[in-house]
Amino acid sequence: MDLQGFQPCFYCFEYNKIATDYPINNAIHDRDGFTPRCHLHWEYNCSKCESSVHFNGIAWCSSCKEFTCRSCVREKMVREEFLCYDYYYSIPCHRCGKLNPALDFAEYNGTHPFQIGDLKPKEQVVVWMPIYKEELEAQKFPHKAWGSERILSTGESVRHKRLESLNEYTPKNTWDALASKWISPEEDEEEYHHTHLILPDVYRLLNAKKDEEILDVACGEGTVVRYLAKHGAKVTGIDISNMIDRAIEREKKDKLGIRLLKLNAEELHNEFERGYFDKVVCNMALMDIADFKVTLKNIAHVLKDNGIFVFSITHPAFAWPASTTLRIPKGSKRNEDRVRIIQNYFDERPSLITYWEDFPSVCFQRPISSYVNELVKNNLEIMEMSEPKASEELVEKFPGKAYLDNDIFAEFLIIKTRKKSDS
Ligand SMILES: [Zn+2]
Ligand SMILES: [Zn+2]
Ligand SMILES: [Zn+2]
Structure with missing residues (x-):
């Protein structure tokens, strides 16, 4: 495994397409896999079950200073458009019950433990600060491409998105x-x-x-x-x-x-x-x-x-x-x-x-x-x-x-x- 050469993190790369100021970190995990990832976009240990969990399935409680994963509690789905997504998971803290967003939304929201200084990344990683959040919110995100299109798109495939009404297109x-x-x-x-x-x-x-x-x-x-x-x-x-x-x-x-x-x-x-x-x-x-x-x-x-x-x-x-x-x-x-x-x-x-x-x-x-x-x-x-x-x-x-x-x-x-x- 070559740890020397720069390999863009899959998530950093995807987010950068949407938020152009998004820094692209070197992938240090899963470098031989389909979706190599940086430390920020890798996994975090749940404080309750101690499992290592993908960042989009675990939340940080800044009151308790603990992680809770989706498997330990019952998560809620919140419909909100951000980056390339149209919802995020809201996860109750296993200790105090407070609802915290999973780390993908927390990062977008500027409340990721790395962003607010609750935790220091162990490995080298540039942490994005969404200072242009208002600007971002004003943009139209291409989040409506469906899951697998987003994860490993063919590059030149047919694009499709769901419509709530036919106002513009009939x-x-x-x-x-x-x-x-x-x-x-x-x-x-x-x-x-x-x-x-x-x-x-x-x-x-x-x-x-x-x-x-x-x-x-x-x-x-x-x-x-x-x-x-x-x-x-x-x-x-x-x-x-x-x-x-x-x-x-x-x-x-x-x-x-x-x-x-x-x-x-x-x-x-x-x-x-x-x-x-x-x-x-x-x-x-x-x-x-x-x-x-x-x-x-x-x-x-x-x-x-x-x-x-x-x-x-x-x-x-x-x-x-x-x-x-x-x-x-x-x-x-x-x-x-x-x-x-x-x-x-x-x-x-x-x-x-x-x-x-x-x-x-x-x-x-x-x-x-x-x-x-x-x-x-x-x-x-x-x-x-x-x-x-x-x-x-x-x-x-x-x-x-x-x-x-x-x-x-x-x-x-x-x-x-x-x-x-x-x-
Ligand atoms: Zn990354
Ligand atoms: Zn857990
Ligand atoms: Zn808590």
Whole structure:
């Protein structure tokens, strides 16, 4: 183990990204590990159980001059934004019961025992004094990146954060902004996910026949409607965003007789008669639609009895934002250096996902049961489910994309349903 060379402490380094005056200490612990740490950000001995505990799970009581760890008492969670976090643990002193923050928040608060002089660090460490605390508080911290993103981020991964409301970002305005950037899968030879994984199964399950009335909900720039029209179906596409202008343009240039309407899926029942369509498709859009319950209800309404409804979504369990990726070593681009982590499967709040720099999109994570129960409620009987898996040929053709990726886990979920007759 080389103790001579300077190796930045993982936490100092992370905090420095947020508080630029934060000093970066040399890591002296766990130098061979994933997260080498300085003395300040290492472990402290609990005065009760004597265990050595990670600094973010132990608190200092300046009245009793003692440490208490989380395992010895029952901690409370306090929601407060600081550094890269959005909460801290408040830990009652095992002796006097006074609530003290765990050392990560104590440091930010300027009450760490090293900062107030209760203890002297045994080893060399530069202790930060948050003299710019007011300034810091005025800043917007990027604390909303989820756990593993923060701990060992891929560097260039998709960023996502949870939103409490949709004031600033809505599915419509984010897709409006993306409309000019979006490249249709047919226009991009290198396009992989839509062309090779999703669309083949969507088309197979929909099994469009000549003269069938088919509705594409959230048709976007028109990939699916154009495919269906070329196969002889009578196609209608609706979309609430400016993406549909691209479909309208394409239809003007190369007429296939597609009816295109800028329409919210929530208005479907006002525009079309009950049971009007033989089939409905919704490709890679339900997870971008805020009110999926109303949307499914309306789809069931405009679908005839025994009609088919097929939809594809990002996989509720294995795709963003329910899951994220951990890369060891950090930044490695090889897929074998990567593990997939589930972290927010039940969190149905909207998420902001940045696939493209400056063009975030809003996504609604929902557990599989939420989708299935809503289908059941609307008399939509599941006939087949598909979790597209990359074939050997696909791995051969797109090794960087498919190998140890879509050949080992499902990134998309496609469901075929049939509307049962009410009677
Ligand atoms: Zn440190
Ligand atoms: Zn303890
Ligand atoms: Zn105490």
